[in-house]
Amino acid sequence: MNNTSDRPWYRRAYRWGQTNITEIDPSRYDSGLWREQWRRTRIHGVIVNAGGIVFYYPSNYPEVHRAEYLGERDLFGEIVDAAHEDGLVVLARMDSNRVHEPFFVEHPEWCSRDADGNPYRAGELYVTCVNSAYYTEFLPSVLREIAERYKPEGFTDNSYSGLNRNKICYCANCQKQFRDSSGHELPTRADWDSPVFKAWIRWNYDCRVRNWDINNAATRAAGGEHCHWVGMNSGDFVAQGVNFRDSKRIFERSEIVMADHQSRPMVPGFRQNGEAGKMMHGLLGWEKLIPESMAMYQHGHGQPVFRVASKPEPEVRLWAVEGFAGSIQPWWHHIGAFHEDRRQYRYAAPLLEWHEKNEDVLFDRTPVASIGVVWSQENTDFFGRDDAHVRVSLPFIGMTQALTRARFPYLPVHADQIAEYAERLTVLVLPNVGALSDAQCDAVRAFVADGGSIVASGEVGLYDEWGTRRADTPLADVIGVSPRGARHGAESFTVASFDSWHQHSYLRLTPEADAAQRHELLAGFDETDLLPFGGALHVVEPHVGTTVIATFVPPFPIYPPETSWMRIPRTNVPAIVARETEAGGRVVYLAADIDRTYARDNLPDHFR
Ligand SMILES: [Zn+2]
Secondary structure (H helix, E strand, O other), X not given: OOXXXXXXXXXXXXXXXXXXXXXXXXXXXXXXXXXXXXXXXXOXXXXXXXXXXXXXXXXXXXXXXEOOOOOOOOHHHHHHHHHHHOOOEXXXXXXXXXXXXXXXXXXXXXXXXXXXXXXXXXXXXXXEOOOOHHHHHHHXXXXXXXXXXXXXXXXXXXXXXXXXXXXXXXXXXHHXXXXXXXXXXXXXXXXXXXXXXXXXHHHXXXXXXXXXXXXXXXXXXXXXXXXXXOOOEOOOHHHHHXXXXXXXXXXXXXXXXXXXXXXXXXXXXXXXXXXXXXXXXXXXXXXXXXXXXXXXXXXXXXXXXXXXXXXXXXHHHHHHHHHHHOOOEEEEEEEOOOOOOHHHHHOHHHHHHHHHHOHHHHOOOOOOOOEEEEEOHHHHHHHOHHHHHHHHHHHHHHHHHHHHHOOOOEEEEEHHHHHHHHHHOOEEEEOOOOEOOHHHHHHHHHHHXXXXXXXXXXXXXXXXXXXXXXXXXXXXXXXXXXXXXXXXXXXXXXXXXXXXXXXXXXXXXXXXXXXXXXXXXXXXXXXXXXXXXOOOEEEEEEOOOOEEEEEEEOOOOOOOHHHOOOOOOOOOOEEEEEEEOOOOOXXXXXXXXXXXXXXXXXXXXXXX
């Protein structure tokens, strides 16, 4: 591959680098050092800070905040020139989320407001409102200025989606636009049962998609048809939802995704990066590129962040190669241009050299998986609500973790794409996918009618696409059970303890003491009639023609040992139900949330 190709930049820039410059860097940016790093790491593109919160070039707009140490220098312009001279693609990086006080004083109507009319602050900065002319007029004019003067190939934006859903903006723009769009006043608080709040959630997605299109219209008009504005998006779909980024609509209108997804979540660990790649490609298309910002500095979920200290090298490497497995491309990322911990400079080169050597197998791949695991942003938002990690993520992680360990290739499939993917799949997995529209349920039904098999768990289809509970799931006849509205155990996690025994429950395999008569799903458990459980179980009524292959044993004390005996050894409460379909498929329904408990507890018995 070379950069003289006539393919547009977003098809040919396979490896990326970013020196995320800070306000002091104009005084110490060592161009020679970074150009050498560009060459050593075999990159095709760089992301260079241009404007937004801080401007690194002399803008014609006097009210913007010029980097404190910029002086009369044009650092952005110098880096763009050097990169273009070295044959690199340049994305001008913006950060539209916040402004400094003098700018706020000049344009108070462009900033977001709380219910009392006070501006939302982030430290000393003011948070801008996505529905103000700052986003719809001022920033597009800045994009035009940059595109015309410096001719970057495209634009990114670190934080384009404004306030997240934990804060409601009551500025005049939001009041008017929400009223015009929905006929309602803005919601007074977060209330997932309120139709107005739900309408506000969807409206917020629409606003970001509108701005996406406004920015692209501006950059393409000023910079040519390939001058795309590509924002930045996360490979974590809970985070995408909290930030009102509609992955499906955004990725479907994109030629490339710049993924800001820098490090390993503790659960499920490194493999999440491969899964993020598959999820994003599922929406974007497999022929397109997804470079991903990979932190060279200490950055990890649930761990402290140290912006100028090096990450351990194996942490960088394993996160990157998991990304490669999911058809993600590398993009090294340093904060600041000057480092006294120089270990981070040597991490990228061997990885990116390996990536270059193996380009022939890393692009234009076609997935061969025949198992689809269903997800959707709507389910994450309207069913997951403020507890999406427990209600949505953990069941998904448990199912995919089990598939990964059993070496079954799978694909995440968006609930709107079931019909599209149906032909290549033999099994659909629905891990506690509570919110499904009638059309999505119909797609599942059609899949089963064509001979497909199903693994489903929890409250599948019990809620519509707004998260409103239905009397019964439209999939009751497909999965072979109807809900009875009761639940044993808790979905949420409590730390295991000898004194608290409410999660000390079990599953009883049926029939007992006669493994030869059991369902083949229980093969390998011949020596036991009991398995540990510890999770939540949704009580269901099995339909005629199904087989209950495990039942629930309620909790009993753990400590002291004298008390640790089963008070109720047997129940008729179904935990796992199986059936065969007329079309020759098989259906397994887990009333017991062993997908979630597996993600949480990692007990080997739960993955069998
Ligand atoms: Zn507003």
